[in-house]
Amino acid sequence: MPNSVVESVALALRQAELSQTAIAPIRPELGEQADVDVAYAVQEINTQRVLLEGHRLVGRKIGLTSKVVQKQLGVDQPDFGMLFADMAYGDGEIIPFQGKLIQPKVEAEIALVLKQDLKQSKHTFADIIGATDYALAAIEIVDSRIENWKITLIDTVADNASSAAFVLGSRPVKLDQLDLVNCKMTMTRADEVVSQGVGKACLGNPLNAAVWLADEMVRRGRPLLAGDIVLTGALGPMVIVNAGDEFKVEIEGFDPVTACFAAE
Numbered sequence: 001m002p003n004s005v006v007e008s009v010a011l012a013l014r015q016a017e018l019s020q021t022a023i024a025p026i027r028p029e030l031g032e033q034a035d036v037d038v039a040y041a042v043q044e045i046n047t048q049r050v051l052l053e054g055h056r057l058v059g060r061k062i063g064l065t066s067k068v069v070q071k072q073l074g075v076d077q078p079d080f081g082m083l084f085a086d087m088a089y090g091d092g093e094i095i096p097f098q099g100k101l102i103q104p105k106v107e108a109e110i111a112l113v114l115k116q117d118l119k120q121s122k123h124t125f126a127d128i129i130g131a132t133d134y135a136l137a138a139i140e141i142v143d144s145r146i147e148n149w150k151i152t153l154i155d156t157v158a159d160n161a162s163s164a165a166f167v168l169g170s171r172p173v174k175l176d177q178l179d180l181v182n183c184k185m186t187m188t189r190a191d192e193v194v195s196q197g198v199g200k201a202c203l204g205n206p207l208n209a210a211v212w213l214a215d216e217m218v219r220r221g222r223p224l225l226a227g228d229i230v231l232t233g234a235l236g237p238m239v240i241v242n243a244g245d246e247f248k249v250e251i252e253g254f255d256p257v258t259a260c261f262a263a264e
Helices: 001-019 036-052 065-074 125-131 153-158 206-219
Strands: 057-062 079-084 086-088 104-114 132-143 163-168 184-189 193-196 229-234 246-251 257-261
Touching: 001 036, 001 153, 036 153, 079 153, 079 163, 079 206, 104 163, 104 184, 104 193, 104 206, 104 246, 125 132, 125 206, 132 229, 132 257, 163 184, 163 229, 163 257, 184 257, 193 206, 206 229
Parallel strands: 057 229, 086 163
Antiparallel strands: 057 079, 104 132, 104 229, 132 163, 184 193, 184 246, 246 257
16 A cells, blocks of 8 residues: 555544545555555544644543444444544533534543553553543543545544544443443433343453453553543434534443533
């Protein structure tokens, strides 16, 4: 794969994000022989670009943690994207719509905040538990820069795993106070239930996703570090966002967390 093609695709995705203008799928430009490593090379170019612009890397998001979605895209593992400080919003803070988002959707997740680096080539549940300071309820805002969400695995990985923004709850909870497998999740919009799920919807246990991510980040040269935020993956179906929407997520063991979107 010529570097010029990878760089061209990365620039097109970055310009689409900055201009809030979706583009055609990028898979054809990368070619039928492009694999996930090529897509991550595109993502890494934009990661480096954003870091050089002065943005601060604060964590990772894990995507494709649903076996159903993996089957739809023909993959057998999750993917990841980078989280930057300017993507973070507080519980109940107004999230800009115009000038920020294109075709957003929301997902309810459990976030882990690390207190230790994770630099082993192979991690265990014990490593993840020992390295986690606390967990938070979270809402991820995903937003594809690809027109009409017509994405393959290559498209979404190159597009920073369709990351856009995230909201963290404000009450930290220790892992030993949580049932990560059986905790129930309910998401409402204006008192209407729009998504429901349970902890085990995330690869059977959100810690399975965290182990995968820790190993993958070491393999790709960007290990997880103390202070990093890890969005472990959706607990239920994603929901389309319209300007002015307000979503409330309740996950057993956590205080509720709310994402509020500005009206147009």
